[in-house]
Amino acid sequence: MMKTKNSKTVLKGKRIIVGVTGGIACYKSCELVRLLIQEGVDVHVVMTSSAKQFVTPMTFQALSCNQVHDDLFNLTQESEMGHITLADSADLMVIAPATANFLAKAAHGLCDDLLSTIVCVTRAPILLAPAMNVHMFENKIVQENLNKLIGLGWQVVGPDSGSLACGYEGHGRMSEPFLIVSAVEELLTRSKKKK
Numbered sequence: 014m015m016k017t018k019n020s021k022t023v024l025k026g027k028r029i030i031v032g033v034t035g036g037i038a039c040y041k042s043c044e045l046v047r048l049l050i051q052e053g054v055d056v057h058v059v060m061t062s063s064a065k066q067f068v069t070p071m072t073f074q075a076l077s078c079n080q081v082h083d084d085l086f087n088l089t090q091e092s093e094m095g096h097i098t099l100a101d102s103a104d105l106m107v108i109a110p111a112t113a114n115f116l117a118k119a120a121h122g123l124c125d126d127l128l129s130t131i132v133c134v135t136r137a138p139i140l141l142a143p144a145m146n147v148h149m150f151e152n153k154i155v156q157e158n159l160n161k162l163i164g165l166g167w168q169v170v171g172p173d174s175g176s177l178a179c180g181y182e183g184h185g186r187m188s189e190p191f192l193i194v195s196a197v198e199e200l201l202t203r204s205k206k207k208k
């Protein structure tokens with residue numbers, strides 16, 4: 014990965030919530046978490062229930078060295094670090110992969126699980142790494158939802174073009190984890206300058 018002179022200092026000690034939603038690209042989010050941890054980030058992974066169909070919470074827990082948050086109504090999770098505390102304490106949120114379903118929920122302010130609720134609470138900058146089938150990505154409703162979020166100030170990295178896990182070729186691949194880390198660095202640097 015290309016490093017800017019101050020990239021280590023921008024990431025080090027930051028608390029970043031990695032929201033993982035239910036797409037096949039979940040396996041790449043494991044690498045994303047590993048790269049952030051290497052940079053000294055305090056990573057908290059929040060998984061949707063669909064995401065847990067693809068990668069187990071145990072994998073993210075082992076990689077992040079923090080408990081995985083996956084249930085809004087879990088008495089233990091809520092008492093140890095409630096969703097409001099987690100949302101308020103984050104320096105940045107990155108949703109990788111961001112499913113079409115997640116984009117739709119976020120664009121309409123739905124809060125029907127832990128991740129969508131935290132997204133509604135936080136004041137931290139939010140970076141999206143969408144990933145889906147090319148036809149799904151080109152769907153007008155999906156585009157409308159994504160553009161609405163961009164208009165509201167959400168940042169986006171990717172998706173990239175290439176061969177997709179579903180066998181199609183085209184736009185929809187989640188950006189490579191090192192590119193997402195670079196986008197995180199850039200966003201943190203920009204929001205630091207604004208303060």
Ligand SMILES: Cc1cc2nc3c(=O)[nH]c(=O)nc-3n(C[C@H](O)[C@H](O)[C@H](O)COP(=O)(O)O)c2cc1C
Nearest residue numbers: 034035036037061063064112113114115144145146
């Ligand atoms: C094998 C498989 C792969 C999927 N991959 C994607 C994907 O890459 N992107 C996407 O938007 N949805 C994908 N889906 C559909 C989502 O899992 C589904 O819309 C789910 O409701 C998303 O829930 P979530 O946004 O709460 O995580 C996939 C489903 C299956 C069965």
